[in-house]
Amino acid sequence: MTESPAPAAASALTARAQEVSPRIVDDILTLVRQETSSYDLPGLATGLDLLRELTVQRLGRPDHEHRYPGGECGDTLTLTYAGTGTGAGHVLLVGHYDTVWPTGTLAGWQQPGASADGREKLGGPGIFDMKTGLAQGIWALKLARESGAPLPTVTFLFNGDEEIGSLSSRPVIEEAAQKADVTLVLEPTAHGAVKTARKGTGIFQVTATGVEAHAGLAPQDGASAITALSEFVVAAAKVAAPDRGTTINTGLFRGGSAINVVAGQATAGVDIRVSSEAEQVRVDEELDAIKVSDPRVRIDIDHAWNRPPMTLNAASTPLLALAREVALEQGRDSLPDTAVGGASDANFVAALGLPVLCGMGAVGDGAHAQGEFIYPDTVPAQTALVAGVLGRLTRPLRG
Template structure:
């Protein structure tokens, strides 16, 4: 498909500056920002702000929201040009799952079998590439000379651990904007229009301690009971309905010769619908263990609601596809994925949102995490082109 002249100029300009965009990506990757490393997160956010100011100038409004035990959340607003009243929120997290020190032992990935270059590093795919591309997208949209909407960047440092402090900031910012674009990585080039809801449950078993040799009959093992619960919980999963249940953490006991009085388990749950969420809640609560002396307590923490392509988001997807066609990309695919993101919060409010506007690559949360640098110009141009079409509030 042949690109329109304006779209062709935009993509050509993105190609011209691709080395600079990749340079900014690598600068962000070199500053490690593990979710639990507060000094690293602070330095990473300072660097991210510096890059934004270098490329876009000082924002018209900004606020740094303290994260407490999590990384801070920064909002930076750049007022649009022209007479349009459009307001776009660009969301991206700068924290990663990788602990500080990971970078030193990271090996760069080999090129693809077809010789295609890859770039690796902790967080490069999820999602520091998207952060840099988002900043450059606004820069390129401005340079094109066409009107641009007001753009608010929201950078949060706690997405990988549930957006514990940033969720209310995200929801408030989304309600003030017309549309939200989340700069998470793509699904092999596809935007993400559906994501599973996530539950992070803590299950606690409280039993009765006793000497394991002298009076084992007096004890009620929390470990044994919790093991029974975990096995029963796994049977509540329904992969055919998109529901998965994984016990990823298990701790308990005080000594090898003591019947365990306490045990805890951390359970990750993924669901594709509210109905499945309700079913899982009910069936987990109904699980019984064999020793009635052990008390099982479940902390139901549904961290993110399921995300679907709501009525408000469908026109935004149509517009993104139109921009892609104008840029000569052909049909822009969309995908449903198992992971959750901050887009889940926005979709649950019934607001227009597209996720997966960032990197093309693979290996999120894995040592092989990488991007294809040859996709950086096109992805940046896609967001830039979409910004240029959002100078007026989106109409469904």
């Protein structure tokens, strides 16, 4: 199914990645300097144009490309480069270019100091999650091409709405994954480990509808939506079961019209993470069963399960084994895998029963936090790893 290069070829690939590492880091910083908040459509459009331009600069014009309008979300772009081997396989490289950071964050960003052991760090909004992975993926194909080895067809899929649930890009991702033989998601690693299991996510909106009244003249006539929703939120937190991998976090709460009015409406945004479909069912049932003390207030729950749980499915097991073989050939001691609480677009692919590896990108830490950073000394090895895997997928991994 796959062909292993000679040790000399693997060594040459890692050496070349080390040689061009400063250029890869320059490309990473170029992407970071263009802010791409999930909610800034003009910024996203500019960021995607920049990403496409960078890809074409490094790889030439694609054999096929398509831009899918995102509506209220960032657009999704696919760029396909034809393979060079006989009966070449097809690899999908997925990465999102949107970030959680509001536009303007970059101006006040403080660069991190070196780590305790003196290792250099580079910081910036989205540098870890996941602009480093984007640049490394582009360079991985470039280095694989330079090696002269036969290569699979490679499709890049860049989406601009992953941080808000991939609401527009999900069907594009699923269709592209079904056309490919394997999918590699360029999300950051977990301290160097690839991610083979991720929690499923729910993005629930809870609305409380009460009765407005004057807070001083006739408070007894009112039924506070804020009070009722507060009761609901406290009760919902008790539905969490960390020992089963289920967490519940109310991250947004809004309500009321004025300080002297008993609130007629309130809403809450609730983030739910589960490790199994059974927990999805339990959470749904127990949230629906919550009662608030004032029967005049109506509670409506939008059960929006966004991503299914991801596990290491049978189709992905040989892909993990292949990546580990490549890592050993390139001089690594090991390539660990792990389960994480966050979700990604890999969840969609795994749920289809297709082969996928996630966390093929940056090594660093601090996703979604002001301390977000990468270790630039890991950029060559991570880029070479993806390039090496591409070189081993000259034939389909699955039938």
